[in-house]
Amino acid sequence: MAEVMIIKIAESSGFCFGVEKAVSKAFEATEEKANKSIYSLGPIIHNNQVIDRLKDSGLDVIESIKDIDEGTVIIRSHGVGKSVYEEANIKQIDLIDTTCPFVKRIQNIVKDYHQKGYQIVIIGNPKHPEVKGINGWCQGQGIIIQDIEDIPEDQTFENICIVVQTTMPLKKFHELSGILEKMGKHVKKFDTTCFATKERQEAALDLAGQVDAMIVIGGFNSSNTQKLVNICKELLPDSTYHIETAEGLSGKDLSHFERVGVTAGASTPDWVIKDVIRYLNKFK
Numbered sequence: 686m687a688e689v690m691i692i693k694i695a696e697s698s699g700f701c702f703g704v705e706k707a708v709s710k711a712f713e714a715t716e717e718k719a720n721k722s723i724y725s726l727g728p729i730i731h732n733n734q735v736i737d738r739l740k741d742s743g744l745d746v747i748e749s750i751k752d753i754d755e756g757t758v759i760i761r762s763h764g765v766g767k768s769v770y771e772e773a774n775i776k777q778i779d780l781i782d783t784t785c786p787f788v789k790r791i792q793n794i795v796k797d798y799h800q801k802g803y804q805i806v807i808i809g810n811p812k813h814p815e816v817k818g819i820n821g822w823c824q825g826q827g828i829i830i831q832d833i834e835d836i837p838e839d840q841t842f843e844n845i846c847i848v849v850q851t852t853m854p855l856k857k858f859h860e861l862s863g864i865l866e867k868m869g870k871h872v873k874k875f876d877t878t879c880f881a882t883k884e885r886q887e888a889a890l891d892l893a894g895q896v897d898a899m900i901v902i903g904g905f906n907s908s909n910t911q912k913l914v915n916i917c918k919e920l921l922p923d924s925t926y927h928i929e930t931a932e933g934l935s936g937k938d939l940s941h942f943e944r945v946g947v948t949a950g951a952s953t954p955d956w957v958i959k960d961v962i963r964y965l966n967k968f969k
């Protein structure tokens with residue numbers, strides 16, 4: 686057993702401003718709702734603890750505007766496609782739009798270049814709501830590339846516009862966009878990764894290089910948390926632990942680690958991080 690465990694917290698971790706804004710607007714809306722029903726289109730964030738609290742405050746999750754005929758709908762920070770705004774307008778459903786400005790920027794680029802006749806290429810996970818939403822600003826006609834094997838062979842375009850999901854590691858963006866730009870005669874390439882993601886990834890990598898084990902806190906379905914896990918595993922393949930809450934550490938013997946680093950995804954609230962630190966302090 687290590688005599689003293691040193692716990693270090695990543696310089697940048699936890700809630701980013703986009704998620705913070707979405708969550709606080711959601712809590713505000715439930716407080717002010719009076720007799721109106723409030724819904725969110727998909728879970729506000731990828732964090733079950735926050736979702737449970739919002740549910741207790743009266744926020745219901747719907748999958749589509751089709752599911753309701755009245756009420757107020759919160760659009761989460763991941764954003765949605767253009768058709769959702771049109772559908773809500775037709776049904777006269779009020780929207781509270783918490784789309785993160787970084788995501789809005791991508792949607793505007795895609796809308797603009799699609800109108801100019803460019804083939805849109807989105808580097809990202811096709812199943813992620815942010816990517817689906819972005820594709821909804823070019824009529825679903827974007828080519829979505831997650832990995833090298835997704836790149837179509839021998840396909841060329843006169844004009845292509847490349848954007849990237851906000852949480853994609855920069856290294857991967859450069860690797861894939863370097864190949865993709867050869868597909869077009871005229872290429873517009875935008876680094877649309879967000880600074881909050883970059884900061885968290887750099888801080889996690891930096892900290893993983895200084896400790897014996899890393900604890901990464903965040904939803905198992907959170908894309909940006911998963912990226913932090915992968916980054917830490919590059920340096921600490923056998924001693925990176927991905928947990929959602931402090932309970933995730935129970936039964937794990939960490940007592941032999943001298944230095945333990947802690948980081949958290951952009952959708953992990955402060956109180957969950959504090960709980961984990963409290964748990965780790967037992968090993969001190």
Ligand code: SF4
Binds near residue numbers: 786
């Ligand atoms: S991770 Fe970046 S893009 Fe996503 S909500 Fe936070 S600030 Fe916005």
